[in-house]
Amino acid sequence: MKKRVGILNKYSVVQRGEIKWAYLFIAPQMIGLAIFTLGPILYAGYLSFTKWNLIKPPQWVGLQNYLDQLQDPAFGNLLRNTIFITAGYIPLVMIVSLGMALALNQKLRFTVVYRTAYFMPVVTSLVAIALVWRWVLQPDFGLVNYLLSLIGIEGPTWLSSTKWAIPGLIFMRVWWGAGFYMVIFLAGLQGIPQEFQDAAEVDGASAWQRFRHVTLPLLSPTTFFVFIMASIWTLQIFDQVYIMTGGGPGEATEVFLLRIYRLAFRYFRMGDAAALSMILFLIIGCFTYFQSRYARRWVHYDLS
Amino acid sequence: MMLPFFWMLSAAVKKREDIFVLPPVWIPQEILWQNFVEVWTTVPMAQAYVNSLKIAGLVTLATLATSSLAAYAFAKIEFPGKRISFATLMGTIMIPSQATLIPVYILMRHIGWIDTHWPLIVPPALTNAFGVFLLRQFFMGVPDELIDAARIEGANPFQIYLRVAIPIVRPALVTLAIFTFLGNWNSFLTPLIYINSEELWTVPLLISNFQDAYGVETEWSLLMAASSLALIPVLLVYIFSQRYFIEGVALTGLKG
Numbered sequence: 304m305k306k307r308v309g310i311l312n313k314y315s316v317v318q319r320g321e322i323k324w325a326y327l328f329i330a331p332q333m334i335g336l337a338i339f340t341l342g343p344i345l346y347a348g349y350l351s352f353t354k355w356n357l358i359k360p361p362q363w364v365g366l367q368n369y370l371d372q373l374q375d376p377a378f379g380n381l382l383r384n385t386i387f388i389t390a391g392y393i394p395l396v397m398i399v400s401l402g403m404a405l406a407l408n409q410k411l412r413f414t415v416v417y418r419t420a421y422f423m424p425v426v427t428s429l430v431a432i433a434l435v436w437r438w439v440l441q442p443d444f445g446l447v448n449y450l451l452s453l454i455g456i457e458g459p460t461w462l463s464s465t466k467w468a469i470p471g472l473i474f475m476r477v478w479w480g481a482g483f484y485m486v487i488f489l490a491g492l493q494g495i496p497q498e499f500q501d502a503a504e505v506d507g508a509s510a511w512q513r514f515r516h517v518t519l520p521l522l523s524p525t526t527f528f529v530f531i532m533a534s535i536w537t538l539q540i541f542d543q544v545y546i547m548t549g550g551g552p553g554e555a556t557e558v559f560l561l562r563i564y565r566l567a568f569r570y571f572r573m574g575d576a577a578a579l580s581m582i583l584f585l586i587i588g589c590f591t592y593f594q595s596r597y598a599r600r601w602v603h604y605d606l607s
Numbered sequence: 608m609m610l611p612f613f614w615m616l617s618a619a620v621k622k623r624e625d626i627f628v629l630p631p632v633w634i635p636q637e638i639l640w641q642n643f644v645e646v647w648t649t650v651p652m653a654q655a656y657v658n659s660l661k662i663a664g665l666v667t668l669a670t671l672a673t674s675s676l677a678a679y680a681f682a683k684i685e686f687p688g689k690r691i692s693f694a695t696l697m698g699t700i701m702i703p704s705q706a707t708l709i710p711v712y713i714l715m716r717h718i719g720w721i722d723t724h725w726p727l728i729v730p731p732a733l734t735n736a737f738g739v740f741l742l743r744q745f746f747m748g749v750p751d752e753l754i755d756a757a758r759i760e761g762a763n764p765f766q767i768y769l770r771v772a773i774p775i776v777r778p779a780l781v782t783l784a785i786f787t788f789l790g791n792w793n794s795f796l797t798p799l800i801y802i803n804s805e806e807l808w809t810v811p812l813l814i815s816n817f818q819d820a821y822g823v824e825t826e827w828s829l830l831m832a833a834s835s836l837a838l839i840p841v842l843l844v845y846i847f848s849q850r851y852f853i854e855g856v857a858l859t860g861l862k863g
Binding site for chain 1: 626627677679684692695702705706709710712729734735736758793799800818833834849852
């Protein structure tokens, strides 16, 4: 009791009366944090060291699940697919969304109409729109191959080809996500003071030079933010792949969450699934840490 | 950007044969509204709408309440353990919900909540670290003088929160509401794991099961009619309130 009074000494009488309210206010979120986030993370860690099929009790196997996963050719395959998707998607979506943002930032007529249209895919359910894109990418009668045929190109078989399935997924994803990053880039562009542009123009810089040496460096915090978010979300792709290819053809589009889902809820290999989700969790964690650490080297946070 | 939407609508009202015609006819001679009727009557679309509205609506209301209460306490009340509890909460922002998928599933299995809507409502309503972070930023901007004035008049912290602070942060609440609703409306992985019974399906789950039930490659008209029915209401809401969606993203960098 004495110690408790000691702790409370730095609070005024009014503040002391409010302490119990504060605990009441934070209680729902803190209880949720304990039950649905912190507890489960620890439990997932434990499960990843066990074999468990939900029927017999979990059996401790140490690092076996991790070794199994890392040696499984399926893991190498899904890692390759993930790298392929990320390497294709991130640069493409950043270029497209920055391009759209630059165009809209010119304050042309109908800006609101374009902005509304570009952002529209973002609000759609990935499941419903992925189904639409299966039809858009349909090899014989789909929209994309029809448009390609107009300029004399015979389109690939897209989702049913091991070579073109991932590019197909990437195109759909760029179409779906570019509007979101465009809005973030647009906010970033509007934060750049006009005087910088004007000064560069007075110095005789061309439009490209102004973009390269003024806009791009000053936009780097935004670019960096977009890069982080896009990378993390790309590692968590699920809905789109589940609907469009189901991981196929063969295992050409297998990704982390699809395999975790199958291991856990089709084959009931809970330990293996937990190990794989811990691996994904660690990769995402490293990514965030690595990026936030090296961000300062090339990001201009200072506008003064 | 809009072409796939037109393509979807065009296919949704075509006869089966007209789907496979090149060059494609954008507006078919004979508009077959029948496809929508067929989808609406063969799958429980109306029920799925009610379910999705109920789930997304409840999660949104509960999230607004729990996040704003916690955010207000972290922004405006001094209490022992404040720094450590806030730091712990913020430390979990980057934890992807998939990392806790399996343990939470096992927990739900113990409680007996498999094949109910509870696992889709309770965890998201009680775990929104980002919402707490966002609203805290806005509550910190509420002038202390206003709060002190209310205190002197004898208001308790809950009354101050409700009558003084909440009205000031309303724009942030609208943003959080839109994206919480949208995220839960479109959510797919959790319903896929927890829900079996047809009468409990959400809209995305229904679309996915509809795709499995109807042969892709033949029934494109019906599939596109189903997608249209799933998307059109959301798109209409979006078009009429696009300003809130877009300004919300610019404000917070939040993903729907």
